[in-house]
Amino acid sequence: GAGVSQTPSNKVTEKGKYVELRCDPISGHTALYWYRQSLGQGPEFLIYFQGTGAADDSGLPNDRFFAVRPEGSVSTLKIQRTERGDSAVYLCASSSGLAPGETQYFGPGTRLLVL
């Protein structure tokens, strides 16, 4: 079956602009995660959803970042007033549940470049 998909694959924007990054999880997966991977670093947790609600948003760096999952499937990560430091690869993952050690399946990421 289809894996996790993310669109766009690349996004170039100007400082101060608003961007939306989309994630389509594996069908039937109830949990969805967002991570951010800066150059030369490992992924850093941003937020995860169980169903429609954000179960943990402790990794969002500031209030310019917001994520939604209104119908419990597709999720959108929104970044307002982008800054050059927001440039990174944004990774989405999904899992079938929240049991400890549940495998998270990752998408290919959206590479965001803020000029």
Add this chain to the structure above:
Amino acid sequence: AQSVTQPDIHITVSEGASLELRCNYSYGATPYLFWYVQSPGQGLQLLLKYFSGDTLVQGIKGFEAEFKRSQSSFNLRKPSVHWSDAAEYFCAVGDLNTGFQKLVFGTGTRLLVSP
């Protein structure tokens, strides 16, 4: 807070030679540990995971890892490396405070395979 250290930024191995990638974690209780591989343009793919039971874990693509509590280590091994194994490898630990859903990643080890 949990943390993961991958002391080797780059490793070069000859094709057919054995491989060991190091991972050390900081965690009070029995951790949930993962190894992921990331190839260019691909999402992170789970190689193997450990959370209980036999301390030697078998994964996909001929990889294995051994959990050593006394050394706080979870090193990844492969007896004979193939050119297609060239990629970035990430060790990760599940965060107890969020039911192990929030993964904390190391900075990665880039594997280069020489002919």
